[in-house]
Amino acid sequence: MEPERLPAIRVEKLQKRFGEVEAVRGVDFDVQIGETFGFLGPNGAGKSTTINMLCTLLRPTGGRAKVAGFDVVAERNDVRREIGLVFQDTTLDTYLSAAQNLRFHGQLYGVPSDRLEVRMRQVLELVGLWDRRDKDVDTFSGGMKRRLEIARGLLHSPRVLFLDEPTVGLDPQTRASIWEYLDELRHQENLTIFVTTHYMDEAEHCDRIAIMDAGKIVALDTPQALKAAIGTDRIRLEIDDAAAAAAAVKRQFGLEASTVGGALVLQVSDGEHFVPKLLADLGVPVRSVNVTRPTLDDVFMNFTGRTIRDAESAPGSEIPGMFRTRRVTR
Amino acid sequence: MTTTVQPPLPVAPVERPPSGLAGDFRAAAVVCHRELLRWTKDRRRLLAGLVQPLLWLFVLGTGLSRVVSVGSENVDFRTFLFPGVLATSVMFTSVFAGVSVVWDREFGFLREMLVAPIRRTSIMAGKCFGGAIVATAQAVVLLALAGLCGVPYSPVLMLELLAILFLASLSLTAFGLLLGAKVANIQSVMPVIQTVITPMMFLSGALYPTSGLPTWLAFATKVNPVTYAVNPLRQVVFSHVDLTAEAALVINPQLTWNGWAVPFVVQLMILTVLGLVTFAVAVHRFSATE
Numbered sequence: 001m002e003p004e005r006l007p008a009i010r011v012e013k014l015q016k017r018f019g020e021v022e023a024v025r026g027v028d029f030d031v032q033i034g035e036t037f038g039f040l041g042p043n044g045a046g047k048s049t050t051i052n053m054l055c056t057l058l059r060p061t062g063g064r065a066k067v068a069g070f071d072v073v074a075e076r077n078d079v080r081r082e083i084g085l086v087f088q089d090t091t092l093d094t095y096l097s098a099a100q101n102l103r104f105h106g107q108l109y110g111v112p113s114d115r116l117e118v119r120m121r122q123v124l125e126l127v128g129l130w131d132r133r134d135k136d137v138d139t140f141s142g143g144m145k146r147r148l149e150i151a152r153g154l155l156h157s158p159r160v161l162f163l164d165e166p167t168v169g170l171d172p173q174t175r176a177s178i179w180e181y182l183d184e185l186r187h188q189e190n191l192t193i194f195v196t197t198h199y200m201d202e203a204e205h206c207d208r209i210a211i212m213d214a215g216k217i218v219a220l221d222t223p224q225a226l227k228a229a230i231g232t233d234r235i236r237l238e239i240d241d242a243a244a245a246a247a248a249v250k251r252q253f254g255l256e257a258s259t260v261g262g263a264l265v266l267q268v269s270d271g272e273h274f275v276p277k278l279l280a281d282l283g284v285p286v287r288s289v290n291v292t293r294p295t296l297d298d299v300f301m302n303f304t305g306r307t308i309r310d311a312e313s314a315p316g317s318e319i320p321g322m323f324r325t326r327r328v329t330r
Numbered sequence: 331m332t333t334t335v336q337p338p339l340p341v342a343p344v345e346r347p348p349s350g351l352a353g354d355f356r357a358a359a360v361v362c363h364r365e366l367l368r369w370t371k372d373r374r375r376l377l378a379g380l381v382q383p384l385l386w387l388f389v390l391g392t393g394l395s396r397v398v399s400v401g402s403e404n405v406d407f408r409t410f411l412f413p414g415v416l417a418t419s420v421m422f423t424s425v426f427a428g429v430s431v432v433w434d435r436e437f438g439f440l441r442e443m444l445v446a447p448i449r450r451t452s453i454m455a456g457k458c459f460g461g462a463i464v465a466t467a468q469a470v471v472l473l474a475l476a477g478l479c480g481v482p483y484s485p486v487l488m489l490e491l492l493a494i495l496f497l498a499s500l501s502l503t504a505f506g507l508l509l510g511a512k513v514a515n516i517q518s519v520m521p522v523i524q525t526v527i528t529p530m531m532f533l534s535g536a537l538y539p540t541s542g543l544p545t546w547l548a549f550a551t552k553v554n555p556v557t558y559a560v561n562p563l564r565q566v567v568f569s570h571v572d573l574t575a576e577a578a579l580v581i582n583p584q585l586t587w588n589g590w591a592v593p594f595v596v597q598l599m600i601l602t603v604l605g606l607v608t609f610a611v612a613v614h615r616f617s618a619t620e
Contacts, residue, residue, distance in 0.1 A: 080445060
């Protein structure tokens with residue numbers, strides 16, 4: 001078996017059930033070597049459950065998954081040797097210095113001591129923490145801790161780096177700099193990155209993204225292709241009787257319009273030129289007009305029928321999420 | 331050192347040897363090393379670990395020595411107390427070192443260890459040896475005060491004491507790990523220590539002689555594992571201190587089961603076996619919870 005020739009990650013009909021709750025309901029995908037693959041979805045969609053199964057922290061209740069050519073159940077330790085992990089919650093020893101944390105990790109993963117110091121310097125310089133290597137971690141800010149965890153995740157030269165919500169809880173500047181590091185990494189090491197996020201703008205950094213909702217993958221493609229698929233600009237009209245207007249749009253232009261929160265929403269290929277025509281022919285008073293180019297938010301909306309924020313505030317969306325962090329840490 | 335512009339990082343995949351038995355030992359050594367690092371960094375813990383035994387020895391010991399008469403001759407109560415306080419000291423330090431796994435879990439670091447390509451047994455063994463080394467090292471400070479308690483600085487005695495203390499520390503750290511596996515969060519740690527460890531200290535004969543106890547108390551002492559650390563320590567101390575037979579009966583009585591005098595070696599074997607069983611159960615508990 002030649003792991004190099006295989007996809008970095010191969011997932012077939014993967015399932016996870018927690019008692020009554022079906023957190024992941026049979027997902028399939030491949031991630032190629034060197035690819036940055038994003039998992040997008042609201043909290044509770046099953047992203048973390050999936051990542052935990054791929055990292056061998058949770059045992060699937062159905063299906064199979066291979067990471068770096070190894071089966072996540074049967075060859076657990078081989079998988080662990082080949083992956084780096086950055087979790088949502090910090091897993092640093094805050095009583096130790098940055099260097100001590102890295103040294104501990106390197107030794108635990110069997111990095112030879114003559115290579116360890118060189119490699120530590122490389123990864124610390126990459127995340128801009130080389131100067132702070134001897135400072136105790138409890139003096140670090142949230143962003144610095146996350147950068148240190150990324151450095152640590154890379155220390156043992158993993159084939160696949162898993163990042164579970166690597167930027168959650170960080171300010172926009174820090175988020176941006178973390179993505180800079182990640183982008184740099186992809187070019188320098190032939191690294192496969194698997195990242196989960198519920199920030200749409202971050203998904204733009206990925207080569208391909210999978211949109212997950214209620215335990216299933218509802219779309220999987222490049223961000224460009226996904227946006228192109230819904231294809232069009234979005235026009236939003238604040239209007240008194242949106243339902244009647246929707247019927248009128250259908251009658252006059254043959255377009256399907258929907259009503260979202262009392263507003264009329266329709267999708268056309270060339271929104272800016274279509275609006276004047278629409279307003280002239282519709283013949284009802286319009287309070288405001290908004291034309292937007294498609295974003296991943298729209299992609300998400302298109303595939304799930306709601307915005308990612310709606311999905312997160314939906315009742316019950318937290319149930320599988322309960323299992324996300326604490327249960328698997330024991 | 332040159333500080334020119336970094337060229338793109340050379341792709342430096344680190345070749346790692348396959349894991350095996352050597353890997354298991356290495357992993358345990360790494361975890362153990364962390365325990366020691368944390369201990370040397372935490373001066374307060376070091377100091378706190380010494381305050382209690384010093385109070386026992388020099389405040390309680392001195393205070394009580396005037397009301398306690400041991401046999402007909404004048405045996406310093408502190409001499410009697412010395413091995414008991416050594417045992418108490420390693421008990422608290424070891425159990426606490428084991429229970430610290432609750433902190434590791436709470437602050438996420440346990441996860442860093444659990445996701446590494448190493449055995450749970452290595453992690454637990456590393457924590458055990460780390461805790462035992464820390465506890466024994468703290469006891470060395472107390473050993474240095476032996477002279478003030480009328481215990482001679484015989485090298486043989488010191489080595490015997492250290493060996494027994496280390497063995498006891500290993501078993502007690504394993505016990506702490508087992509408690510840590512059961513305790514859900516940091517808030518519950520202190521109550522557990524209070525309800526489990528304090529009785530074990532009082533029922534071990536560390537602070538009073540076990541001769542002539544009422545039946546229920548004598549029984550409780552004999553089923554208490556800590557007794558099998560305290561009693562051997564006291565036996566080696568009094569093998570280096572001259573006592574009349576009369577005094578020895580009172581303050582260093584034979585440990586008996588239903589009339590059978592339990593040999594010194596058997597006492598240490600009980601300590602070892604209990605430690606190994608506790609360790610195995612603790613490892614199992616950590617493996618079972620994934």
